[in-house]
Amino acid sequence: MRMENIVSILKKEYPNSKCSLRYESSFQLLTATILSAQCTDERVNKVTKGLFTKYPSPEDFVMLPLETIKKEIYSTGFYNNKAKSIKAMAEMVVNSYSGNVPNTLDEMVELPGVGRKTANVVLGNIQGIPSIVVDTHVTRITNLLKFVKTKNAVKIESELSKLINKNDWTLFAHLLIDHGRAVCIANRPKCNNCVISNLCPSKLGET
Template identity: 40%
Template sequence: MQKDINQIINDLKKMHGAPRCELIFSNPIELVVATVLSAQATDQKVNEVTRTLFRKYRTWKDYLNVPVEELEEDIRPTGFYRNKAKSIRNIAGEIEGRFEGRIPEDIDTFATVKGIGRKSASLIVGLAFGKPAIVVDTHVIRVSRRIGLTENKDPDKIEQDLRKGIPEAAWTDFSLLITLHGRYVCKAKKPECERCLIREMCDYYKGGRKDV
């Protein structure tokens, strides 16, 4: 990975501002729930729903004690609400049962919770607990391959490549910035290369990668 990572990060900050997650949350439980709801839904829609949801549900027990039909109705606008309600309750039950209500601060441990994959575990641990984490979502896969930071398609292998090439202290910020870049500039179908500040460091722009 012969790329100037610090320059990439600095240029992405110029384009997108401070590294951030666009889900609104105030504690780790809220971040877990918002992350579940964000599947196949925009962050904007999730934030609209959680504005009310998080006033009603404050603990894992709140999610477990309410009738599942009521929870489904409360999250219906995010789509796939039955599956999401089931997932939230499964996560709540497992965290209460296995971890005494505390979200694991270790990515590998947290990823063993049913309904929490490695991507979600990395995001939550990185944001909620401030621990370095490479978050390999669809944007990170696409953009990191286009730039030339990895040639792999498998998320686990991409994570390992990025871990090797990026300073650990920058893992979370890099992931957040790349996600923003993929969402607003380096789009899947029509990347806006002409307004991208990192295009001169990008294999895709220079014609070296056309398979992503």
């Protein structure tokens, strides 16, 4: 099966593939993922290194003035909306879930600032629940590979869940993110250096 071959090859190419955001709890990963919107993981990690040292828990963020959060996360961009989402998310986690991030997709997406992608990041990487994260890399590359013909994240997740071994759901996004950053770069893919080019219809000119 083509998908199985691709996953196998990418596992060998990126043996250390994992979530590049730094975190020590579900709340911290939720916060870091919210901050990562329109920002690099590297920048987010620089911000959260100090942020989580000073304010590691949702209870800490509930007590923080909104302006303090904005100042702390300013360099990640879109800091006004991100700060509001993080504070509101922390308040709901504390008030509705006794300070513990819920462990189901349906409950998690009810948290302010938390969409399906963010929820799946936490479910897969912290809570050990197989989850397919659909970000820009996954969307672009799976379309190039002709496994999907849509930009709709929910539809992509549904289609991929039928094609990928459940044990590889969480890892799959990390593999494609690594591959998208290193080789299958948007608008300038390095097809000649691609380990899965012989399995890619777009490389073969069947676009």
